[in-house]
Structure formats: C-alpha cells, structure tokens
Amino acid sequence: MARTFTAKAHSHHDLPTYPILPFGWQRDAFIHLVERVAPHLGVGRAAAHTWTRLAAMTxxxxxxxxxxxxxxxxxxxxxxxxxALSEARLRAHTARLEQAGLLERRTAANGSRSRQAGTGLFFSGVIDRFSDLLALDAQLTTARHKAIYLRGQRSTHWRCLRRALEQLRDVASQDARVQAMEDAWAAWPRADRLHAMTLDALAAHEREADTLTRAALDLLATLRKSVDQPLENERSHLQDTSEDFSLSCDARTEGRRFAVEPTLGHPSRPRRVSSTTDAEDRRKGGPNAAGREWLIKLGPERLFRLASPEMQFYLSGRADPERLRFHDFIWTAERRVLELSIHSSAWSDACTAMGEDGATVAMLILDARRDDPVAPIISPGGYLRGMTRAWLQGHLNMMGSLIGLSERRRREEAL
Incomplete structure (x- = not known):
C-alpha cells in the first residue's frame, strides 16, 4: 500500500505530503507494473505507451x-x-489515461501548464492506487499461468488422442464411432488459436479434449479385446491381466509428424541416446532405459499406491486404480506442476529430456517425497530441474527411487 509520511515544518509552513511507492519499489518497476495491467483498465496500447513515456519524464x-x-x-x-504525436492525439490519450485513473491533468484557466502555477500532468493518483494495481497484476499472472497449464494439458490430450486414433484406424477404420472421434478431433481449434480463447472457454475445451481422449482409449481397449489382439505395449498375461494403461503418448508436438529427438553436446539440452546405448540400458535395466518396459511391469495400481495423497485424490476421480491409464497419470502430473508452482519451462524441459512418461514418473516421485521425514523437498521446481540434469547425465535412477518409495510405504503401513 502506498505510504504517506507527515511532512516536517519548513519556513514556518507545513509542506504538503504525497503518496509514495512502498519500500523497495522504484519508478521504473512501477511503470512496468502499470504497463502490464493497463489493457485491463480499458487503456489501449498507444495510450499506455504514451503514459509510459510521460512517466519516464519525471x-x-x-x-x-x-x-x-x-x-x-x-x-x-x-x-x-x-x-511524435499530434496535439489532438495527445489530448485523446491523456483524456483516456485520466479516465482510467493513471494521471491527473491540472491546467490554468487558459490551459497553460507551469511548475510555478502548479499545473501540468500529475501521477500521485496512480501511486495511491498501488495496492489495487498490484492485486490486479497478481490476478492476471495467476490467470496467465492457468492458461499456460490448460494449453499444456490440451497438447497432452492432442498427442495421446492422435496416437489412439492411429491405432483405431488399424483396428476398425470403418467403425462409425472412430469416424465420429476423427471428426471431433478435426474440429479442435489449432494450438495458436488457444491463446485467443478466454480462460473459461479454454478450460471447457480442455475438459472436452480430455473426455474425447479417454473415450478413444476405452474404445481402443474394447476393440482390441474383441478381435483378440493385444494392445500396443500390453503386459504379458503372466504379469497382469488388467487393462493396459501405458498407451504411448510420446513427446510429440501438435501439428508435427515426428517425435522430438534429443540433441547431443550441451548439458542443458536433451542427450541423444544411440541405439547401442539404448540396447545397453535395456539389458542393464539402467535408469535411462529406453522404452517403458519397467513402467509397464509396475502397473497402474502400484504407481497409484506410490503416489502422494494429492495425486491419488485426482487419480481416484478419473478411474479405479486398476483401470487407470498412463494418460491419467500425465494429466495428474501436469495438474501438480501447476499446484506446486513449478515453472512451466521446468516441466517442458523434463518432458523433452525424459519423454512425458519419464517426466510423469519423476513428478510422481518428487510429489511423494515432498514430505519425506529425512530429506523433504523444499523447492519442487529446483528439484525437478535437478532430476532432468541427472537424467541427461545418466545418473537418475528412477526405479531405485520408486523402490525407496515402496519401502517407505511399507514402513508407514506397518506403524
């Protein structure tokens, strides 16, 4: 809140006092704050730019x-x-800015301005509104992060649905239900159009996309069973006969044909894993094992039991543990990314490096270990970035972490 100090007496007269910026705030930082919220005060870009330049003259x-x-x-x-404006344009801008409460015009009877007469353009009023403007900026930031999260989830649904539809075409290309899903998918707005949608409209579209994706996965499972064919990456009946939950949702970008492939040579970039390294990791069962055989063997119920109570809450709302698909775990992981205030770039980097499957399991481990009695996680975002770096360096043993979580759950249940 803007603070006002009592003025000291000077030359037998009390000096006027004015609102000032809170401690730690300076003019330029406040100008940037006003720039961010101006469009939501009904101020156009040109008028906001005029205000910025006027404020910078003080x-x-x-x-x-x-x-x-x-x-x-x-x-x-x-x-x-x-x-570099006409006088008419300047008058229009200042009138709009005054109407929005961003400045005050004080003029003499003849319209002149001067320091001696105390006339001109003044900014005390906008300083007095500091608390309201800061609250509006926080609200807009929250909405922006929510929109980023919703667009990310829509992207997840897009990739998973595309993969499911590709397999549905192989199984029952003439099925009317498959064609209806294809048509519904084709009607989705393009990724670049999502930025123009309101938050409510974006949330509604994400829910519809999630529903369609889950329906496609269910239909695929039903049709595969009806023709007595195993699902892609389906577990052997010796391991588990429950429905497959690991349908591939590899890290592909909307509108692109091929999966994102890591590059070599920079520690902050994903590491390209050669086929030789890939095979060696598979043979050793190492932490960077390509594919998801070890995830498949775990099964949805085991992963559910290892998840945090918060993750379990969301997962339970989507399906019974034995009927969960990996798409449900990805959906939940992305929700926890938002709730734990993990920057979207940290999640994106993890998905690029480890694939969505690996990043999802990393989030499950991270979330479950936040309240670890021995070594609790203080900064979830920093921890996720650390896991990504360890993965790129070949040092991240997620299977070992999952085993550790399992042992911890056993100890807790034994108490």
Whole structure:
C-alpha cells in the first residue's frame, strides 16, 4: 500500500505530503507494473505507451519522496513534439489515461501548464492506487499461468488422442464411432488459436479434449479385446491381466509428424541416446532405459499406491486404480506442476529430456517425497530441474527411487 509520511515544518509552513511507492519499489518497476495491467483498465496500447513515456519524464526520486509529486509541466504542444504525436492525439490519450485513473491533468484557466502555477500532468493518483494495481497484476499472472497449464494439458490430450486414433484406424477404420472421434478431433481449434480463447472457454475445451481422449482409449481397449489382439505395449498375461494403461503418448508436438529427438553436446539440452546405448540400458535395466518396459511391469495400481495423497485424490476421480491409464497419470502430473508452482519451462524441459512418461514418473516421485521425514523437498521446481540434469547425465535412477518409495510405504503401513 502506498505510504504517506507527515511532512516536517519548513519556513514556518507545513509542506504538503504525497503518496509514495512502498519500500523497495522504484519508478521504473512501477511503470512496468502499470504497463502490464493497463489493457485491463480499458487503456489501449498507444495510450499506455504514451503514459509510459510521460512517466519516464519525471524524476525517479519524486515517486519515493513524500514531499515531492511526480509531474510533467511541459506545454501540450511541446509534449506532442517530444512524443511524435499530434496535439489532438495527445489530448485523446491523456483524456483516456485520466479516465482510467493513471494521471491527473491540472491546467490554468487558459490551459497553460507551469511548475510555478502548479499545473501540468500529475501521477500521485496512480501511486495511491498501488495496492489495487498490484492485486490486479497478481490476478492476471495467476490467470496467465492457468492458461499456460490448460494449453499444456490440451497438447497432452492432442498427442495421446492422435496416437489412439492411429491405432483405431488399424483396428476398425470403418467403425462409425472412430469416424465420429476423427471428426471431433478435426474440429479442435489449432494450438495458436488457444491463446485467443478466454480462460473459461479454454478450460471447457480442455475438459472436452480430455473426455474425447479417454473415450478413444476405452474404445481402443474394447476393440482390441474383441478381435483378440493385444494392445500396443500390453503386459504379458503372466504379469497382469488388467487393462493396459501405458498407451504411448510420446513427446510429440501438435501439428508435427515426428517425435522430438534429443540433441547431443550441451548439458542443458536433451542427450541423444544411440541405439547401442539404448540396447545397453535395456539389458542393464539402467535408469535411462529406453522404452517403458519397467513402467509397464509396475502397473497402474502400484504407481497409484506410490503416489502422494494429492495425486491419488485426482487419480481416484478419473478411474479405479486398476483401470487407470498412463494418460491419467500425465494429466495428474501436469495438474501438480501447476499446484506446486513449478515453472512451466521446468516441466517442458523434463518432458523433452525424459519423454512425458519419464517426466510423469519423476513428478510422481518428487510429489511423494515432498514430505519425506529425512530429506523433504523444499523447492519442487529446483528439484525437478535437478532430476532432468541427472537424467541427461545418466545418473537418475528412477526405479531405485520408486523402490525407496515402496519401502517407505511399507514402513508407514506397518506403524
């Protein structure tokens, strides 16, 4: 909240006091704050740019000293020249800015401005609104992060649905249900159109996309069983006869044909794993084993039991543990990324390096270990980035971490 200090007596007169920016805030940081929220105050881009340039003409100390008031005294004609605007355009901008409460015009009877007369353009009013503007900025930031999360989940549904539809075409290309799903998928807005959608519309579309994806996975499982064919990557009946939950949702980008392939040579970039390394990792069962054989063997019920209570809450709302698919775990992991305030880039980097399957299991491990009695996780985002770096260096043993979680669950249940 803007603070006001009591002025000291000076030359037998009380000096006026003005609102100032809170401690730690300076003029330029406040200008950036106003720039971010201006469109949501009904101020157009051109008028907001004019405000920014006008505010930058003031002295920085005038925003933080209680006996000073940030202001611009230049005549309108001079300001118009300085801003490369016509006087009419400048008047229109300042009128809109005043209406939005971002500045105040004080003019003499003849319209002149001068420091001596105390006339000009003044910014005390907008400083006085600091708390409201800061709250609006926080609200917009939350909405922006929510939109990023929803677009990410839509992208996850897009990739998984594409894979499911490819397999459905192989099984029953003439089935009317498959064609209906193809048509519904084709009607989805393009990824670049998602940015123009309201938050409510985006949330509704994400729910529809999730519903269609799950319906396609269910139909695929039903049709595969009806023709007595195993699902792709289906577990052997010797291991588990429950429905397959590991339908591949590999890290592909919407609109692209091929999966993202890691590159070599930079520690912050995904590591290209050669076929030789791939085979060796498979043989050794190492932490970077390609494919998802070890995930398949775990099964959905085991992963569910190892998950945190928060993850289990979301997973339970989607299906019984034995009927969960890996798509449900990815959906839940992305929700926890948002709730744990993990930056979207950390999740994106993890998916690029480990694939969505690996990144999802990493999130499950991270989330379950947040309240570890011995070594709790203080910074989930930093921990996820550390896991990604360890994966790229070949040091991340997720199977070992899952075994550790399993042992911890056994100890807790024995108490």
């Amino acid at each position: 002295r920085p100390t005038d925003w933080v000293e209680p006996d000073r008031e940030p202001s611009v005294y230049a005549a309108a004609s001079e300001l118009a020249k300085m801003l």
